[in-house]
Amino acid sequence: MTEKLLTGNQAVAQAVKNSRVGVVSAYPITPSTPVVEEIAGMVESGEMNARLILVESEHSAMSACIGASLGGARAFTATSSHGLAYMHEMLHYAVNARTPVVMAVANRAIGPGWNIWADLSDSMSQRDTGWIQIYCESNQEIYDSIAMAYRVAEHEDVLLPAMVCYDGFVLSHTSMPVKLDDLSEFLDEYEAAWRVDFDNPSTHGNITPPDYFMDLRREVSRSHERALKIMDRVEREFFETFSRKTPLIAEHYRLDDADTAIVAAGAVSSEAKIAVDNLRRNGIKVGLFRIRCFRPFPVRHTIRALDGVEKIYVFDRSVSIGSEGQMFQEVKSAFYGLSSPPEIYGCVVGLGGRDVTSMVFEKTVMGEIEPGWIGEVIV
Amino acid sequence: MKLSEIPAEEYLLEGNSACHGCGSSMALRTVLKALGKRTVLVVPASCTSVYQGMYPGSAIAVPVVNSAFACSSAVASGLKASLEHQGIDANVVVWAGDGGTYDIGLQALSGAAERNEDILYICYNNEMYSNTGIQRSSATPFGAWTTTTVSGKKEHRKDVAELMMAHGIPYVATASAGYLDDLYRKVRKAKRIEGFRYIEILTPCPPGWRYSMERTVEVAKLAVETGMWILYEYEHGVLRLTGVSRAIAAGKKKMKDVQEYLLLQGRFSHLSSAEIQEIRKYIAERWKKFADVRGGEHAVAAEFFV
């Protein structure tokens, strides 16, 4: 096992190579472009044995991945922002088609007001497509998550595509040490559920009438429920294989005796940990519930982790316009109907790359900043 | 060729839900006979995605991957790369309508052609969006009625087969449901060529073109005989007219007046004589380009057969 100083994008490329992906298809977009550049270099040098299809759009990139996955190969793509939005139709398609494609999403805002910087609105707004969504805090977590995502996505009880999301630039272009474990012990060869079989042909994805379609969707929904159980298992197996604790559903950080909790995902949650430590030093009983897996949303995990907490501050680096932050909605909804639920506040921070420091979390918990849209960068 | 040489095996099974006299299902039957068993069909939204039947049954007896409307070329690219990566030999074939080819699928088609993906792309052109109930496409000819061009389309159609030639791919051919032996021969040939291949088939549609269902073959033949549809092959940079088009170019067959073709179809019944004249002009200009400039010498010099 080697350890290297890698950007988030490089960590993705290494994970894709070590996951023995067979077909990569992508279209460049900032800030995920370097993922494909790295992979192209490795394919050309022979370091990576894969077919690379450099398509003319993200819509085609996802389509090629779906075709590749149906053909029996492990498939991968990477994108951001407008590219992800352009794929939208095919994101739905990959789910009902049951193609366990894994995609890296370097999170970025959507224009106009062209903006290439970190913002989770791109992937958050795809939350209803049926993709598994995993959010990362560090480059090591990105590397681990790609392999874990294939394990979950390809599981016979799941068979769903998964996106591994990480903040653009903040992680995608920032170098950090990454342990490049040999993933072959952890990840088997891909066994496609549907096969191109000339002796026993079948037609994939033809018209499915009302008599069947709802059942098909019901199965997709059940697969999401099952995915959480599989994730639990994959998390444990990952630890057993590499002796490294990489949470897959959520991380509990100093929550044990907390009366106040911060809920966050992605790179900002790392800043939140600093805030928790500082506040703890001042005797404030605060902890962090870091959401790794946003889809399926871990309702039971959330309730269990935040049991006994009096106040919850949910920080979203995205917003559902006309409503609130998406995580805020989910957390509130998780506590619905419970007796004596905690007070839950929502904060929208860091849109379009506005920097998020630990101070924002501290001051919010201390009551010095009103929850809601928090625009100040507090240094 | 003798029709008895065409295999008896059926890969498009009877009892499907294609309309009476469907030109597209007629062509698909022949295409699948030419391609044989080791074929995967990629089908974007189109009439074929409907007439192949509903879950849990299918009318197509080779593996089929249905794709979204815009992306059949990309799905096929991924599928081919995937099979190749695993060492599986297969004809990966896109079977798309003119909507999925000329309009919404054009970008992905151009991309796959430029990358010279090893796939055969077949466009069955019924000159409109038949599946959604007869709306104009950019393959709809001038003057034709559709539900979105109620007084006739004001523009001439574009030509994607020509566009494919401009991509410099190894093989481009046009065919017609009126000449299935010619279609069979072209598909057999395309099957043996490596790289991106494009075949476009004119497939008349009785409900859309408003003619009586038993006349599909007659209409498809007349399109060629009147010069509205030109049969050719483009191989390694050389364009060669084939069949009746070639006979016309060689002066061995007289081109029929287009009115004969138009009068058969309700979609043209409203045309004024000026509009018919405009179609004649269009045919003459297009024919000149194909027969005289690009393919004339080859067409005339080569031996004649129909």
Added chain:
Amino acid sequence: MRGLDEESIEELRWEIRLHGRGGQGVVTASKILAESAFAERYHAQSIPFFGAERRGSPVMAFTRISEHEIRERSQIYTPDCVLILDPLVMRVLDVFNGLKDGGGVVISTSSRISDEILPDISLTLVVVDGVGIALKKDLLVAGNPVVNIPVIGAFLRVFPHIGIETVEKVISEKFKRNSKRSVKALYSAYESAEVLKIRGKKRAEKVYSKKPGKIWIPASKPVVGVAGKTGYWRDFRPVINYSRCTNCLNCWIHCPEGSIRRENGEVVIDYDYCKGCLVCLSVCPRRAISSEREVFA
């Protein structure tokens, strides 16, 4: 049908279900009925049910007519009347499913209706030769007789709430200069339709049942007849005269359906699935194929 039997009319409300095949104008008929009812100052609703089929396969449509606002958006499961544009649909679907006791049935057919095929309820049966009228009045689309207007004409005989002149007006506005033949067919059907009262035993109402299904991969297996016995789509039957046939295979290669087989050196038509498009007839160089109007026993 309430109103038909001129019993007490408390709630003026009728639900009509239309069955036929694609291309016969089922949806248009449903619309014409709704528009005509609307013109008679009723609340009206027309719902097409689009299956994924093409011209020729079974389709359904629903018309609701009421004195009050119609809030339903669902299909009709317990109709007051069913209009059957094509008797062949009865072979693939239970067209009488949920029909109310005392309801109405309008069938377009040239043959007699046997009692066995009718449900065990009392009903008013209206029979009209829609195809015959369409052929006589030259009401054809893509070569197929259009029977929707004759069926409406027949229906009006037993439905006093819409005047035939109102329907004439609606048809004239809808089809503009092509409406003349339709109007003639409407009146011809109105006059020639046969009305019968049938008394049956009350039977238990069936409900639509949904097939249970667990879907894992949305993939389907190849099967002959995925759209059913498409032979029932036939209006005309091609018949091979083997004394003229040279086995040139033109009919075989051109059959869009693949319903002509090569068997022991001759071509054989599979009438189970032949849709009767008659392309084979048109491509036969020896005129060895003729057509007959289809009469399914």
